[in-house]
Amino acid sequence: MADVIYRKLGGIDVSVFALGAANFGGIGSSRKLLGQGETEAEAHALLDRAVALGINLIDTAGTYADGASEAIIGTWLASRGAAMRDRVLISSKVGLRGGLGRQHVFAEVDRSLARLRIDTLDFYLAHVPDPAAPWEEVLDTFQALVRAGKVRRFGLSNVAASDLWRCAAPRSGGPVGFGWVQNRFNLLEQDDVHNGVLEACAKLGLQYTPYSPLAGGLLSGRYAITGGIPEGTRIGQRRDLYAKAWTPENAARVEQLKSMAAAHALSPSGLATWWLVHCPFVTSILVGARSPEQLEQLVTEALNLPTNEDLWRSLTSTQEQ
Structure with missing residues (x-):
């Protein structure tokens, strides 16, 4: 496998892939889906493989599985010895529940630090805007x-x-310590190209770390995007997030992606992630996986395909049609 790429995020070296822990102990921040994500043992195996692959950034949130995601990471850190804390960077989020008021944020960061069993968070994000809290505050x-x-x-x-x-x-x-934006972005969902977010990031010198690189699994090619979203699937569990992308137009785009991936002996997931690696505005990509093997395949495929400007432009134009 080619070496993992590292880029600067707030002056700190981070791997081009960040392991997303949204499904550790549950599915995202949904309280209805607690216990339906990766178990602690499964999550620890993913964390071990991520580090072995050269991934040094782990992304979680205080609301993921009602705090269980952070706690799972905390037990992993504690069980792997003090040296592991020096090898990995931890990012968490606040504000999805309870807003971004000062008292709430200070209380929540202390809860996150306790669950993670660390003294300092390397990165902390406002999870969503809070209409009741002015940005200056x-x-x-x-x-x-x-x-x-x-x-x-x-x-x-x-x-x-x-x-x-x-x-x-x-x-x-700019404010001291403020450095980047984390929004949803992938081959099927590129709103930030057109809504001014990427332009603002470029002009303000902000890094960009996209999440949902496979559009909830749509870009994996394993779904037939026809009829309704299938029950009993990960995407079916979060249909509120992905129903907008479940369209005939995107079904055609995924078929094109599958053909292009096959031509380069890659999975659709690998090629879709490779495209993000080579987007000039991307710093680090949040990737999730259900097994260490799935994570390794995704990272390996995205890194092993060399730079190919014609292929990158072809993928970009295909999704803009």
Whole structure:
């Protein structure tokens, strides 16, 4: 396998892949799906394989499985010895429940640190905007976390371009510690190309870390995107997130992706992830997997295919049709 690529996120070296822990102990932040994700043993095996592959960034949130995701990572860190903490970077999020008020954020970061069994979070994100908390106050809160030694760098998730410009407005040079955006982005869902988010990131010097690189599994090619979303599947469990992408147009795009992947002896998942690796604005991609083998295949395929500008442009134009 080709060596993992490392890029700067807030001045810190991070792997081009980050292991997403949204399904450790549950499925995302859904309380209805607690216990339906990876077990602790399965999650620990994924974490071990991620580190072996050179992945050094783990992404979670205080609301994933009601805190169980963080706790699973914490038990893994504690069981692997003190040296493991020096090898990996931990990112978490706050604000999906309870908002981004200062008192709530300070209480939640302490809960996250306790579950993770660490003293400082390397990265902390505002999970979603909070209409009740002006961005200037939110930035002051997060900078206070940096000064208190609870957080090293912070960013924003699920934001619009207008949010980014508001965050930049209060201070020339930007808030200390503010460095990046984490939004949904993949071959089928490229709203940030057209809505000004990527333009704002470029002008404000913000890194970009996309999540959902396979559009909930649509880009894996294993679903026939016809009729209704099938029950009993991961995408069926979160149909509220992916129903918009379940269209005949995207079915045709996935078929094109499958043909192009086969021509390069890759899986559709591998090629879709390779495309993101080579997007010039991408810093690190949040990848999830249900097994260590699945994770290794995805990473290996995305890294082993060399740079190919014609293929990259062809994939880009195919999805814009």
